[in-house]
Amino acid sequence: MKIIAGIDIGNATTEVALARVTDSEIKFLGSSLYKTTGLKGTEENIEGIKKAIFSLLEKLDFKLEDLDLIRINEATPVIGDVSMETITETIITESTMIGHNPDTPGGCGIGIGLTINIDNLKELKCSLLDEEYIVIANKDKNFLEIAKILNSEINRGVKIKGAILQRDDGVLVNNRLLIKIPIVDEVQLIEKIPLGVKCCIEVAEKGRVIEKISNPYGIATIFNLTSEETKKVVPLSKALIGNRSGVVIKTPQGDVKEKIIPAGNIYIKGCKTTEEVGIQEGAEKIMEKISFLNVQDIFGEDGTNVGGMLRNVKNTMSKFTGENIEDIKIKDLLAVDTFVPQRIKGGLAGEFMLENAVGLAVMVGTEKNQMENLARLIKSELGIEVEVGGVEADMAIKGALTTPGTGKPLAIIDIGAGSTDACSIDKFGRKAHTHLAGAGNMVTLLIQKELGVENFNLAEDIKKYPLAKVESFFHIRYEDGSVQFFNEPLSPSIYAKNVLVKNGELIPIDIQNTLERIRDIRRESKRRVFVANSERALKKISLTKNIRDFEFVIIVGGSALDFEIPEMITEALSKYGVVAGCGNIRGIEGPRNAVATGLVLGDREC
Structure with a gap:
């Protein structure tokens, strides 16, 4: 014994x-x-x-x-890494437009004029009263002072067409004005706004969105832009689409510049040929190239985002294994199309636009x-x-064969943090296996980028736990529509917020997205990685490249404990006529412990 x-x-x-x-x-x-x-x-x-x-x-x-x-x-040790490469490389350069979208603007309409500090209004001479102005007021002045000065100057004949405030005072100021004007507030970096330049403010009525400055031709009309200049403001106009308010300022030529690092090209080396594909061509094209090649190595274009990312992965593996970096090869890559918030260069309060991007997960193996x-x-x-x-x-x-109710031919999908592994055994005992890039960490990255979440751990929790909306001090409504009531009042700090239900605790999510939007992004991220990679892995280990070859598919690994992944994969595989579900190793362990159990069983027959 x-x-x-x-x-x-x-x-x-x-x-x-x-x-x-x-x-x-x-x-x-x-x-x-x-x-x-x-x-x-x-x-x-x-x-x-x-x-x-x-x-x-x-x-x-x-x-x-x-x-x-x-x-x-x-x-063989493997290392996975994930990166996000934007398809559009240039945001805004040189003659830059600056946009902003506060939550509580004041007034409504469009105001166009030259920017002027509120303290300089009193210095305007009669000869300058024919000009139209947009007033700038920083946090040193409260709403009462601002309203008093604006009313006084309007009565003096100054043509004030709008205001930009640093404090969250737009509505308070507007309520006290004799003549209503559009007001944009909560401009954090108000000191960066140049004075004496042309500016346009637009505030839509409640329930509507801005139309003029969310249209590149509208901006071109206001600022008399050339066709080349109009091309440069497209990202800004896109960033303002769907907003209730915004401000656009034409800064002096060359006032804002940015260095462009191109997304770059990926090179996929097969046995006989090397294929080239650009990040800008999108994930579908990249995966199409990978699917028909027996991948020997993948590398990126020097001096580009993707080139640096792929090189860094090889450097990390070389450091751990002691092998020469030239002997380490990237064996697989998963590309996923997505959208990421891109900060607008020259923005005053973290303005961003949703831009096309490609999420990349890679996996490196060594021969050692x-x-x-x-x-x-x-x-x-x-x-x-x-x-x-x-x-x-x-x-x-x-x-996995210790799971009750299983038999041969059998396929196992092991979904971890960095890779999706699959292995199979047919009726004759023949086995096959594969290791693919992309798993839990890739899903977390997609959630993090699409929601604009800076904290990786928060994105990880969004991936793992269901959502709810706190609708009163005594009840919450889950994402599936079900309601839970409480005998004791909930904390005021989470009232009316979206929360994660994590081990019985309600964790508030301070993200500017609806519950439905967060849920959709979470589920779609899982489908694009877990479901797509599961089908890709099963086709690789099938002798005929047909998932129908398998009668049983068992999902194991840490990600199989997720509250919705097994259901997604089972639903996706049902069309192939296979029995698919979450493993239960030895009838008690659930999807965990498959390999450890197999090691104990040793050479005994499957």
Whole structure:
């Protein structure tokens, strides 16, 4: 009799299965998991392995000396990375227009005039009263002072056609004016507005949106732009589409400049040929090139965004493995079309526009398997016999087949943080496996970029947990329409806000998007990565490239615990006539522990 621990060192988590093994029987005693420390297959893994083993031994009241053997998985370390490359490279340059969209403008209509500081109004001589003005007022003055000065100057004959305020006082000032004008407020960087230049303010009526300055030809009409200048203001006009208010200022030539780093081209090297595709051609074209090539390596154009990103991934792998960077190859890439908020160069309050972009996830493998070396290090650290137990895909199949109700031919989809792995076994015992770029981290990036969320952890939570709207102090409405009531009043800090329901706690989301919009982005991001990659992986491991070859498909891995991913994948695969669903390893573990369980089973027949 032996006590054997199977340890699956993954890219994100390290999982352990412990069993008592005899010639005739295997009795599993328990399992545990801990986050993987360091890059998979490196010495840094030992700390996470120790944490996972000791927590399990303590739970079972075992000692380290009780262990007879440790088996670890045989797998080449891989590293995944994600990046977002914008298709449109130029935002605004040189003769720049500056736009803004406050939430609470004052008045309505269009105002055109020269910018002037409110303190300089009193210095205007009679000869200058024929000009029309847009007044600038910073936070030093409150709404009462501003309204008093404006009314006084209007009575003196000054033609004030609009105002730009730093404070959130637009409505308060407008309510006190003798003659109503459009007012834009909450302009954070008001000191950057040049004085004495032509400016246009537009505020729409409630329930409507601006029309003049959200149209590039409208801006061209106001500022007498040439055709070339009109092309440059297209991003600004796009940024103001759908807004209730905005301000556009023509700054002096060359006042705002930006350095352009092009998105660049991707080069996909096959066995016989190398294909070139530009980021600007979009994700569909990129994936089309990848699909018909036996990819040997992928690299980017020097001096571009994508070139730097792909080079950085190879540098990271080289650092961890000690291999020459030229020997490290990118084996797969997933491209996804998306939209990202782009900050407008020269903006005064973080103005942005939604721009087309391509999300990229890449995966790098090396030819150097470091697991034998890691096994020696673990043995030296723990004093326990350690062996490399077998190819990870084989072990995953053995573990997955302990799910009740499964059989051959079987395919497994293992969705992790950086990669989507798949392996299969047919009725004759023939096996196949593949590793593809793109998984949980890619989905988080898409959510983060499309919603304009700066905090990665918040985007991760949006991916993992359902949404709700706090509709009163005593009830919330979930994204599916169901309602939950509370006996005690909810905190005023979350009243009328969108929240995440995380382990029974309501976490407010301070994002300028509706609940429906956040939900749509979350679900669409998952479909474009998890569902698309699952179908891509199954076709790669099918002998005929047909998903119908499989009777059973089991979803395993950390992402299979997601509250909606298994349902999405199951629905997508239903059209192929396969039995697809979330795994339940050994009937008790759910989708976790497949490889660790397979390592304990060892050479026993599937």
